[in-house]
Amino acid sequence: SQKIEQNSEALNIQEGKTATLTCNYTNYSPAYLQWYRQDPGRGPVFLLLIRENEKEKRKERLKVTFDTTLKQSLFHITASQPADSATYLCAPTGEGGKLIFGQGTELSVKP
Amino acid sequence: DTAVSQTPKYLVTQMGNDKSIKCEQNLGHDTMYWYKQDSKKFLKIMFSYNNKELIINETVPNRFSPKSPDKAHLNLHINSLELGDSAVYFCASTRGQGEQYFGPGTRLTVT
Numbered sequence: 041s042q043k044i045e046q047n048s049e050a051l052n053i054q055e056g057k058t059a060t061l062t063c064n065y066t067n068y069s070p071a072y073l074q075w076y077r078q079d080p081g082r083g084p085v086f087l088l089l090i091r092e093n094e095k096e097k098r099k100e101r102l103k104v105t106f107d108t109t110l111k112q113s114l115f116h117i118t119a120s121q122p123a124d125s126a127t128y129l130c131a132p133t134g135e136g137g138k139l140i141f142g143q144g145t146e147l148s149v150k151p
Numbered sequence: 152d153t154a155v156s157q158t159p160k161y162l163v164t165q166m167g168n169d170k171s172i173k174c175e176q177n178l179g180h181d182t183m184y185w186y187k188q189d190s191k192k193f194l195k196i197m198f199s200y201n202n203k204e205l206i207i208n209e210t211v212p213n214r215f216s217p218k219s220p221d222k223a224h225l226n227l228h229i230n231s232l233e234l235g236d237s238a239v240y241f242c243a244s245t246r247g248q249g250e251q252y253f254g255p256g257t258r259l260t261v262t
Binding site: 074082085086089129133139140144 | 193251
């Protein structure tokens with residue numbers, strides 16, 4: 041069955057450092073992959089989408105890579121800020137275009 | 152203006168009752184979804200509708216019945232509620248297969 045694993049449930053880093061989150065998937069080949077941010081008590085908010093023929097995508101301090109050979113996506117936040125603290129969800133596409141979400145990584149950025 | 156709205160935000164009810172959750176989007180999207188997020192934070196798709204037509208129906212008990220009166224609305228009716236139905240339910244919408252816009256969620260507690 042299709043499976044998504046995000047590197048850790050929690051990641052603690054110091055303000056100003058780069059946060060790197062990992063998403064690994066198995067048993068399928070998604071045409072694209074999305075990353076979302078979720079704050080407590082709120083719905084997920086879309087951040088970035090990367091297609092299988094794109095190696096890298098950037099948006100302001102965010103960068104996503106997509107390695108279809110390794111079946112892995114990396115999500116980077118550079119110059120992290122306490123306001124970046126949230127849970128980040130990886131979502132490769134599954135059959136029929138549906139998103140299959142990972143369990144999320146809770147990022148905490150300390151001042 | 153709220154893009155995707157859900158009512159109610161909180162729902163506390165007893166086992167065996169029937170309840171409904173409503174969702175509306177004003178984005179002009181043609182595809183809407185229901186997701187369930189359990190206590191372990193896994194976000195799983197339940198249903199997807201495209202222009203009022205059921206597209207995705209995951210392995211969900213038939214006590215759950217979605218209804219889409221028009222492409223801006225997708226409601227979820229749950230019969231004979233069980234303790235295990237307690238979760239946060241999110242509605243989402245999209246145009247095509249791109250980024251999804253999520254509602255604020257409905258926290259359902261079954262006692």
